[in-house]
Amino acid sequence: MGKKRIVVLTGAGISAESGLSTFRDADGLWENHPVAEVATHEALERNPKAVYDFANILRRNLQKAEPNLGHRLLAELEKDYEVVILTQNIDDLHERAGSSNVLHLHGELMKACTIDRPNLPVPLPNDTLEINPGDKDERGHLLRPFIVYFGEDVPNYTKAMKETEKADLFVVIGSSLNVYPVAGLLYYVPDGVPCYVIDPKPVQSPYRKFEQIQLSASEGMKVLIKRLRS
Numbered sequence: 001m002g003k004k005r006i007v008v009l010t011g012a013g014i015s016a017e018s019g020l021s022t023f024r025d026a027d028g029l030w031e032n033h034p035v036a037e038v039a040t041h042e043a044l045e046r047n048p049k050a051v052y053d054f055a056n057i058l059r060r061n062l063q064k065a066e067p068n069l070g071h072r073l074l075a076e077l078e079k080d081y082e083v084v085i086l087t088q089n090i091d092d093l094h095e096r097a098g099s100s101n102v103l104h105l106h107g108e109l110m111k112a113c114t115i116d117r118p119n120l121p122v123p124l125p126n127d128t129l130e131i132n133p134g135d136k137d138e139r140g141h142l143l144r145p146f147i148v149y150f151g152e153d154v155p156n157y158t159k160a161m162k163e164t165e166k167a168d169l170f171v172v173i174g175s176s177l178n179v180y181p182v183a184g185l186l187y188y189v190p191d192g193v194p195c196y197v198i199d200p201k202p203v204q205s206p207y208r209k210f211e212q213i214q215l216s217a218s219e220g221m222k223v224l225i226k227r228l229r230s
Contacts, residue, residue: 003082007167008074009185010087010094013174013199014217017068018093020061041151044144048133055145056130059109062091063129070173070217071097073225081228084167086160088175088182090147103163105156105182107147114141119155121146157181164188171224172197174217177205186210196224 012020037043038054075098077083085094085102090109094102111121112131125135125143135143148154160182164170170189176199177183186208189195195210197203198220203212213220 003080004168005082005084005166006077006169006171007084007086007163008171008173009175009182010074010085010089010173010217011175011179012089013176014068014070015065015089015091015093016174017070017217018065018091020065020091020093035150039147039149041149044149048144051149052132052145055109055147056132058090059129062109065091065093067093067097068218070221071099073218073221074173075099077225084163086163086182086185088179103156103160105148105154105160107145109145109147111146112137112143113146114139115144116141118144118146118152154181160185161188165190167193169193169228170195172199172203172210173220174199175203176201177203183207198224 037047038051044051071093074083074085074094078100083099083101085099087094087102087104088106090104090107092108092110108121110124112124113119113121114137122137124131125137131143131145137143164185165188167189170193177186183205184207186195186205189208195208197210197212198215198217199212200214200216202214213223215223
């Protein structure tokens with residue numbers, strides 16, 4: 001028999017332990033940077049400088065951050081399980097922690113793309129941490145952050161849905177399950193497959209019953225691993 005397949009959906013809560021601000025909490029990023037001004041497709045067209053500057057700030061913050069215990073415990077699960085991580089996060093902390101199968105649903109902060117090919121990532125120009133309006137790639141095409149902004153399609157959603165349908169265990173970590181369409185992935189968890197949500201705050205979903213471990217990502221992962229080994 002092959003290894004059991006654990007599919008994990010992660011949100012901002014897991015990276016908060018690494019010092020990266022969440023977006024929706026009272027002290028989150030949206031308090032100082034209104035979403036309509038820095039994270040929508042309309043803002044990208046109306047005021048690209050504000051959107052690019054915000055991504056540059058996030059990139060600099062990410063450079064200072066390190067994977068936390070929650071990230072590392074997920075990576076260690078690969079010793080005994082086939083682990084697929086579906087992340088709403090645009091940071092690279094899962095990869096830096098050692099996870100080998102990570103599908104980014106909302107893009108990747110440490111990559112760029114071009115205006116004409118928003119779904120095709122390319123390296124950041126000259127290994128810098130900034131992209132500014134007017135910057136171009138080697139083809140002369142305008143660069144933009146490789147981020148799925150509000151109002152844009154989620155190109156990896158179908159892949160994530162198919163991964164979810166093959167889960168032997170489904171785990172949500174650090175997500176409020178309020179962002180769509182990603183929150184709808186719980187609908188595709190097969191009947192009879194155990195489903196856990198790790199988050200210190202109460203979480204609800206109309207799509208699937210689950211057991212909540214009401215702890216931080218790191219502490220919740222410790223509890224989950226004990227249950228897997230028992």
